[in-house]
Amino acid sequence: MKDPNQPDKDALIFNIQRFCLHDGPGIRTTLFFKGCPLHCAWCQNPESIDPKPEMAFIAERCRGCFQCADACEADAIIRSEEKRIDHSRCTACGRCAEVCPSGGLTLVGRRWTVDTLVAEVLKDRDFFVDSGGGITLSGGEPMLQGRFLEVFLPAVKEHGIHVNLETCGCYQWEQIEPLLPFLDLIYFDLKHMDPTTHRHHTGVDNGRILDNFARLTRGAGTLVPRMPIVPGINDTEANVADTARFLLHHGHDTIHGLPYHGLGADKLRWINSPLRPLNLTSMDAEACRPVGRMFAKRGINAVIYD
């Protein structure tokens, strides 16, 4: 058992994306932490939810050589057209991915120590400096690995790098509080105002989320509320009105809107996810304009990404 009082030595990260332009100011490196307390039906990165490493199988790439079967020690390879992994047996050791010649099998989630991760993000430091960028902690929910961040963030800040946290807000206040001095910016998701609907679509109640939002607002001026705009789910007049009231109450006059797109559903086939495709049409900035107008009517400026 891990000692809960000891900071984590390593983090589980499933992707590091450099040259991100839409996760905060400037040119940024975004770290995708694996594991999330929510499982939103519209999730763009469904492979981020499970807090353990997992194997993904991309059937289109498979050439049917079955070298994976020889490499697997857990006997978890299935010889069918669509599926390759018996997730009940798979230990996500990644050996099959190592031998796979076509990239059909991939290990999602790798361990990074503080030192290797700091070295990785420093690679683009020159670009951060020129563009006013930095790193963005995303996921999943980075705060699930808060014990790691307690060591990682001070190390990163020593190099003067701007840090942005993208968060769903669902954790105990005590977890984020010690990290606040190291965060330059927080993008905070408000997915739905109604507790029941929130629970229905994300699996958890929004009470703690809204509570954390309120506390963060009191703490710092660098909190940016965001909202994924999912058609028919949270773009209703009622929810927008509730959200606007909530924002105004806490002294905010801006919200960033992220139009829903269905690209995440593509990945569901690759992994063993409890989520089912939403089958909604993708939105763009144009389609989100009515939401923008609803917010504007209530005195909130909605910045819609395109």
Next chain:
Amino acid sequence: MPSSMTEGRIARLKRAVQSARPTVCAERALIWTSYHRRVANRFKSPHIRMAEALAQVLDQKTIAIHPDELIVGNYTSKRVGGSIYPELHGVPVMLDLFRFSRRKTNPLDISARDRYRLLGIIPYWSLRFMPLKAYASPWQKVRFVTNQLRAHFYLINESGGIAHLAPDYEKLITVGTGGIVAEAGAHLSQTLADDQTRQFYEAVIVIAKALARFGDRYAALAREMAGQCEDQTRKRELEAISQICGTCLRRGAGSFRGALQAVFLAQIAINLESLDNAICPGRMDQYLWSFYQKDVEQGKLTREVARELIAAFCIKMSEIIPVFSKHLIDFHGGMFNGQVVTVGGMDREGKDATNELSYLFLEVMDALRMRQPNFHARMHEGSPDAYQRAINTVLAGGANSPALYNDEVIVETMRRQGYTVEDARDYTAVGCVEPVCQGKSFASTDAALFNTPLVLELALNRGRRFGSPVRTGTATEPVSRMRSMADVTRAFEVQLKTMLGRMITDLRAVEISNRHHHPTPLTSMLLDGCLASGWCSTAGGAAYNFSGIQCVGPVDTGDALYAIERAVFTDRRYSLAQLVDLLKRDIYDPSAEAYLRGIEKFGNDCEAADRWTRYVVDAFVDCLSAFSANTRGGPYTAGLYSVTAHEFFGRVTGALPHGRRKGQAFASGIAPLNGMDRCGPTALLNSVNRMDFTRTANGINLNLKFDPHTLRGTTGVTALGSLVKTYFRRGGMQVQVNVLDPAILKQARDNPDLYPHLLVRVSGYSAYFNDLSPDMKDEIIRRSTQQPTLG
């Protein structure tokens, strides 16, 4: 003049040029032949022969003034056409006489009459064209010509003529041909005995006068057309054309419009003389600036009219196309002849030289988006923000032009090559990417292309090509006895030295042959140093002389070496002998291929992999600089751009250890292998910044590719600016930005008629997508397609 009418005229001119079918014109070849066939001319000196033959072409060629034109001049008798240079590479080109119109890539129309007349001159030239004159011995002649046609290890472009220069147009528009005739006359009167020098000055006088007469012909034609013109507006325009053409060449330009007109007519004449490749107007915003200022001050010119004139000039540049055989298209695809216009940058004192004309040229470039001229923009620490923003906006919008150049690094590079600081600051790129000093360099920047990965093949097989019993290179150690990377690199360097040595020997023979048989008096009179020294530029008369050798495939070679290091010496998965055996059998085992392809590649910010590409470039530069000067007295310099040769050289090269199978194309320029830069542009630039570009004086080509989605909006424009700034600050030399929509490219490939004028950047230049070979099209589509990834 109302702006709508301006747009109307420019739109009409553009349409006329873009809808004209590129055609082969026989005129130059026929007039040239008729001059050389005359027995009396055969005994004249080569200088005089060149000047008189060119004068005859200028005097006799068909001329025309098309509707709407403000800037006039015709390179050929067709609206959009190319000429044949039978004394240079024309004979092999004419092997395609019956294929021009039927070939898939860059088809050219040719009339039956022209085809017949060209057939008639082949016998005369077939034993007299340049590559045959390089060597005296018949055996060597056959070897050299065969080598040129096969072109597995290298292709010597110089055997088809030299060109590649930025003439001193500032001098031409200031003193005119009259001034040059007077200068040459003064030198002549002081020259007593030296035959060569006398002949050179005499030739300069002949051709300078002929150039002025060329202008007179247009003056006369315009006057005649004005006499018959009913439309009063057009009549006045024709009268103005007549007045300008009659004076702008002889006495100096006098006005902004006169300067543009003089430059274009001279541009035609120089193209007809030395070769239709990379004759570059260069820093037009600089040498036209005083004319623009004066005309605006005197109220004779407005910004709007200047813009229209610049647009008219640029459209004319697209009328000039090169005629290549199918073989040459493999190396220089896309009907591109590299006429560079450079804007911005610093002046000779090191101060920022950006002016209103720099912006005007950028505006015209973005509005026209045509294949020529090849637009380049210089940048330095002190470039105005507005200028940088204008460029970034144009690039993020998908213009794919201009290519960007870093003054700080290039000036330092040129200084190390022997340029004075002032001359280095006055550089322009010519052709694709090669920096030269405007009006002072005769740099033969595209002298030869060298297939570097093939040298590695020799090193791994004791000097033999895979599967060949014949030894091509030097007998080096067998792989079974190589115990470390040092053994591998030693063999590689030995083979590199052998093959580069052979290339230089051939190249020197060609240089001498050019000097003796194809002097270029017109070019020389517009290059600083030639008139003063009395030497033609082909004999080393210019102030600066170089020969540029292109290292093609440095990244493939570097990645291959890293793959050997990993597979054989680190991972110990194969012995070197096993690995070579795998290569000889074209990597038949898919799991071996997957393993080799999976090894890190250049362009992903992996230091261990990147240093091998740096090693290859260093080895190439070291080896090249060990050779003594070229026959014009300047060094051989290395370039890292490949035009489209990476495709052809790839086709003739066997499998390589980084998982590249036999015949696959190499990476272009200094860009990573297709689809192998998986970590985005910042990682790519980190990799590229590990190179020392002050050593590659002949220029580099880096393609930075984006899908349009990435660079959308102001966020995209700002990010692009930051990328370029960081890359340049850390020693980057050149970069061009490609914004591609793969969907549109695929549609264009499947339905060529749908997007007839889709412009893409190929290698240091833009070409219409439809003009590219099917392989190149696929490459461009491949490089713009991203696979979905997890996360």
